[in-house]
Amino acid sequence: MKLLAAALLRQAASVPTPAAGISALGALPAGPGLRGSDGGSQLLHQLAVGRVTSALTNSTTTLADMTGLALPVDAGGVYLFEFSGTYSTSSTSCFIAAGVNGPSAAGTGLMCNFHLHIGVGANTWHNGCTAAFGDFNTPAFVQAANAPTPWRIYGSAEIGATGGLLAPQFARNSGAGTITIQAGAWGWLWRIA
Structure with missing residues (x-):
């Protein structure tokens, strides 16, 4: 079982590219966004x-x-x-x-x-x-x-x-x-x- 650490979300202009095999979640001005370790971004919801x-x-x-x-x-x-x-x-x-x-x-x-x-x-x-x-x-x-x-x-x-x-x-x-x-x-x- 893998536990997740607590996270603090803040609004930013972009979501940084995370380490290999990880997805980063961030709060963008237009709504929550994800960025994968491949550098690709996806807006979750606006x-x-x-x-x-x-x-x-x-x-x-x-x-x-x-x-x-x-x-x-x-x-x-x-x-x-x-x-x-x-x-x-x-x-x-x-x-x-x-x-x-x-x-x-x-x-x-x-x-x-x-x-x-x-x-x-x-x-x-x-x-x-x-x-x-x-x-x-x-x-x-x-x-x-x-x-x-x-x-x-x-x-x-x-x-x-x-x-x-x-x-x-x-x-x-x-x-x-x-x-x-x-x-x-x-x-x-x-x-x-």
Whole structure:
């Protein structure tokens, strides 16, 4: 039986090449990384998380990024993501619209769903998959004015030649009123390739 010694991880620009037959684990700025004795590197995970710290409002039909949930993406990366929280509307005739903003798309591009949970046994979905940055979908349903309604946006994105930020967006889709994303909304982004 071989016992492992305690290790202290610290963030570094690179993981040093270890001795023959050993793999080194390090904490890189983009996430944990491994380096084998052959000098080859492999990023284990690149996970970013965010949170909305105070309520966000939008009374226009122009999509706005959800502050606190804009997460970094690299050129050429493939990512899985999920953003979730609660929203409310000031009027039952004012529906939420939601989408995802990003720097550029390539290959498989963007594929995401927008889901609202209205109550026990009463879920509603948008009418299709959002397939481009800056596009939106809306379930066109309001539980009641000023009542918190859970929402969720999830999917995948392949980033093109330009990196930047990937962020969920929101606006009002119809009617007069204001859409509010409550504080505490959260999200994660995981680079898988």
